[in-house]
Amino acid sequence: MGMMVEGVWRDIWYDTAATGGAFQRPATQFHGRISAEGPFAPQAGRYHLYVSWACPWAHRTLITRKLKGLEDAISVSFVEPLMLEHGWTFAQGADPVNGARFLWEVYAKAEAAYTGRVTVPVLWDRERKTIVNNESAEIIRMFDAWPGARGPLLRPPELAAEIDALNDMIYPAINNGVYRAGFATSQAAYDEAFDALFAALDALELRLNGRAFLAGEHPTEADWRLFTTLIRFDAVYVGHFKCNRQRIADYPELWDFTRALYQAPGIAETVRLDQIKTHYYGSHRTINPTGIIPKGPAIDLLAPTRRRVDPVPV
Known part of the structure; x- marks a missing residue:
């Protein structure tokens, strides 16, 4: 870097x-x-x-x-x-x-x-x-908002305020929170980031209990912004960034949510866990001086889910 x-x-x-x-x-x-x-x-x-x-x-x-x-x-x-x-x-x-x-x-x-x-x-x-x-x-x-783009808006006007509020909570505590924990060089800074991260994950687990996605029955911008952190969490952030209180796989709702989004049409081809692990474990030599890339964990992203993401209309 x-x-x-x-x-x-x-x-x-x-x-x-x-x-x-x-x-x-x-x-x-x-x-x-x-x-x-x-x-x-x-x-x-x-x-x-x-x-x-x-x-x-x-x-x-x-x-x-x-x-x-x-x-x-x-x-x-x-x-x-x-x-x-x-x-x-x-x-x-x-x-x-x-x-x-x-x-x-x-x-x-x-x-x-x-x-x-x-x-x-x-x-x-x-x-x-x-x-x-x-x-x-x-x-x-x-x-x-690209002219002629496929499907409904990911941030429709009627949900904009709710999506923005979700983003404002998720970004500092989760999206950037894993980095705040992983790149911290003092115990106090790490502890603060760690506690905020898992408090936010706990809150989202409760929010998803009884609802399909963060802002309703269909994924929005807030869901996809969260997904890109969750899909990396168990493979990288738990070990490499010391975010190890529990895995996303240990949260029933968040794990079902993550798998459902991964299984949405076309999304799996945007996920390269081999590249993700190579980058983090191989690049951050201040955190992992040997550059050794772990072979695990085994993650079943194709297990059945209770949530469903319908194909985007053409």
């Missing part, structure tokens, strides 16, 4: 010493919008998505691209799973748009003096040759 400083790549880990051992995620910096009125018009073939199979934030965008039927409209490149001294890296020929070998080169093309972390996802504009946006929460809403 590194960052760019005035356009120069540097292999620098997070400075938790400055925050009392707590991990603080830096804010994303590119916040362009795809809209008919602005400089980024919603044109098929114009935009390219850079993602990692391993990253939960990038996974959100892959899922939304799949659900909304945008695979032909928005092309995609995948980085390699290991993120070491050069950060996210492309295999030879994996970036047909910019010909980059390292993701920081894409950032440098967009902003020559860029200072900040080099993260996925990245939404690139072929026409203007720049980054439109690197904030997953904003990218998925642009995909959701």
Whole structure:
């Protein structure tokens, strides 16, 4: 893990010493919008998505691209799973748009003096040759509202306030909470993140008792944002990030919910547990110095569920 400083790549880990051992995620910096009125018009073939199979934030965008039927409209490149001294890296020929070998080169093309972390996802504009946006929460809403996109909105107006409130609870405690626990360098910072994480999971377990999904009978944006953390939890976060009070498999409702979303049409092909495990266990050498990737656990994601996700209407 590194960052760019005035356009120069540097292999620098997070400075938790400055925050009392707590991990603080830096804010994303590119916040362009795809809209008919602005400089980024919603044109098929114009935009390219850079993602990692391993990253939960990038996974959100892959899922939304799949659900909304945008695979032909928005092309995609995948980085390699290991993120070491050069950060996210492309295999030879994996970036047909910019010909980059390292993701920081894409950032440098967009902003020559860029200072900040080099993260996925990245939404690139072929026409203007720049980054439109690197904030997953904003990218998925642009995909959701894409003209002619398939299916109902994932954040319909009548549920927007409820979905936003769920996101506001889930993001700090769960989505980012596993990182706050895993990247903590003091006992106090770890304990705080751990307790908040499991308090939030306990609350969601109660919420899902007697209902299908977080905001009703059908999955919304809030469900998919939660899913990308839950699908990684037992394979990675329990051991690697020390989030080990219990597994998601030990929560009857959350485990059924996770499997049901995984079994939704087209979603399993967005999940690569091999890449997920390789990335976390192999890349975070401050946490796992040997880089050894565990062979387990055995996870049955195809077991029957009481929930059902219907195919998205074409």
